[in-house]
Amino acid sequence: MARTRETEKGTVIVLVALLLISLVVVVALVVDVGHAYVKKAELKNALDAAALAGAQFLPDETAAAAKAVDYAGLNGVTLANNGTDIKFTRDAIGKAYRIDCQAALTVPLYFGPAVGVNEWQVKALSRAHVGAAKKVGGYGALPFAILEQDFSPGGLYTLKNDDKIPSPGGGWFGALDITRNPGDVSGGEDRDIPEAHGGNRYKDNVIGGLNFDLKIGDNLSLEPGNMVGPTDQGMQARIESCPLHGAGCWSGPPAYVEADPRCARFVVIPVVVETGGRPQFDIVAFASFYVEGQPAGGQVDARFINVNLSVDADVSEDSFPAYGLTGVKLIQ
Numbered sequence: 001m002a003r004t005r006e007t008e009k010g011t012v013i014v015l016v017a018l019l020l021i022s023l024v025v026v027v028a029l030v031v032d033v034g035h036a037y038v039k040k041a042e043l044k045n046a047l048d049a050a051a052l053a054g055a056q057f058l059p060d061e062t063a064a065a066a067k068a069v070d071y072a073g074l075n076g077v078t079l080a081n082n083g084t085d086i087k088f089t090r091d092a093i094g095k096a097y098r099i100d101c102q103a104a105l106t107v108p109l110y111f112g113p114a115v116g117v118n119e120w121q122v123k124a125l126s127r128a129h130v131g132a133a134k135k136v137g138g139y140g141a142l143p144f145a146i147l148e149q150d151f152s153p154g155g156l157y158t159l160k161n162d163d164k165i166p167s168p169g170g171g172w173f174g175a176l177d178i179t180r181n182p183g184d185v186s187g188g189e190d191r192d193i194p195e196a197h198g199g200n201r202y203k204d205n206v207i208g209g210l211n212f213d214l215k216i217g218d219n220l221s222l223e224p225g226n227m228v229g230p231t232d233q234g235m236q237a238r239i240e241s242c243p244l245h246g247a248g249c250w251s252g253p254p255a256y257v258e259a260d261p262r263c264a265r266f267v268v269i270p271v272v273v274e275t276g277g278r279p280q281f282d283i284v285a286f287a288s289f290y291v292e293g294q295p296a297g298g299q300v301d302a303r304f305i306n307v308n309l310s311v312d313a314d315v316s317e318d319s320f321p322a323y324g325l326t327g328v329k330l331i332q
Contacts, residue, residue, distance in 0.1 A: 040122040043105050046075030047126035048330055051101045054086070055128040055328045059095040061088050068101050077103055089129075097321075098129040128330045132321035133268075136286050137213035139243075140261060140268045143176045143205045143223070144300065148273050148284055151304040151323060154256070159269055159289060160231055160300040173298070175202065175223040175231065176270070176281070199230040206234025207241075214270055218283045228298030235295040239264045256290035256303040265291040267302065268325055287323040 054068030065081040072079040079085045079101060089098035102125040144159040151157070160174040202223055214220075242249035242264035249264055259266055267289050272281035289302035306324040 039105055040124060042075075043077060043103060043122060044124040044126065046072055046077040047101045047103060047124050048128075049075060050077070050079060051099055051126040051128035052328055052330055054099045054101070055130050058088075058097055058099065058130045061096050064088070064096070064099055068099065072101065072103070077105070079103060097131065098127060100125060100127045102126070126330065128328055130321065130326050130328050131316040132323060133286050133325045133327050134316060135213040135215040136268045136270075136325065137210045139209035140266055140288075141210040141214060142267045142269060143202060143210070144174050144267075145176045145220070145270045145272045145281060146174070146287065148271050151287060153304060153306055153324070155304050156292065156301055157289065157304055158299065159267070159291075159302050160227075160295075160298065162226065162228060162298040173222070173226050174300075175227045177202075177221045177223045199225075199227060202227055203230035203234040203237075206231065207238045214283060214286075216283050216285065218270075219275065220270070220272070220281050220283065222281075226298055231298045231300065232296055235291070235300060239291070239294075250294065253291075253293065256292070256305060259290040259303075259305050259307065261307060263290075265302075266305075266307070267291060269302075271323060285321075285323045286325040288325040 050068040050072040053071040054064040057063040057067050065086050068086055069079045069081060085101065085103060087100040087102075088096040089100075090096050102123070104121055104123045106121050142159075146157060146159055158174070162173075236250065239250045239253075240247045244260055244262040244264070245254065253265060254263070256265075268286055269289055270281075270283045271285040271287050273284055274280070275282050288305050288307040290305050291300060291302045293301065295301075304324055307326070
């Protein structure tokens, strides 16, 4: 009996030893895997920042690559502009609208050398693109519209005219009734707000921008009448209360080349095509402008500008934007 107990004790000791060894191996594996996972996450975050920073400079591939390299370096990752670490996707006319940033990192292991594994290699890829904004709203978006055309950066355009602007279906002044969609048009958001129509509501929208989104594909009607007074009063109140320049924005407007989305003169306008006989308009895109001078007589003139509004915006993904209002989105 004594021998049996001694044998059992020996067996237990061996089993415990084996279990302890196995536990140590598991713990070591968990530590090394966890360490590698953390390093991969750090690498991915650095590449995300690099891709987003670079995308904001597209289609200029040289500037985009340089900015991506800079941002990666700030996060401890080395990227080479060699066609491998940084790649671009171009549309049918050769404009780059997407940037890929990829890198590998060698991670030294703490316990791996005990089993002959000194290091692991982790890899990550980040992809970001610049695209045309699919929807706009808020302070910068105004109830004006401009017909679809080729816009020249810095070119002067009339957003709201005191005289009728020739258009395919007849004259119009440029002021939109953005509070409702025509009832006989399918699709789009129903915005029928009876108390919201008229000059006061229109003026409020000029002063403070839209409190809801306009989207590509929305069908809108013209505001009835020229809206001279509400346009002039709204634009003066808007610019005199500029969040960036204060009242001086009205009396001494800065140059359009210094445009800042925080300025009251920075505006976002639907680009439209005419449909129907009222007439009605379909939104096909959005463009950004900088209002010139002191609007008066119901007329608002503005310079077309290229502006990248935001990161992680709701934007198109298939080509470089045709108009000046863009956003950047991380897609991988």
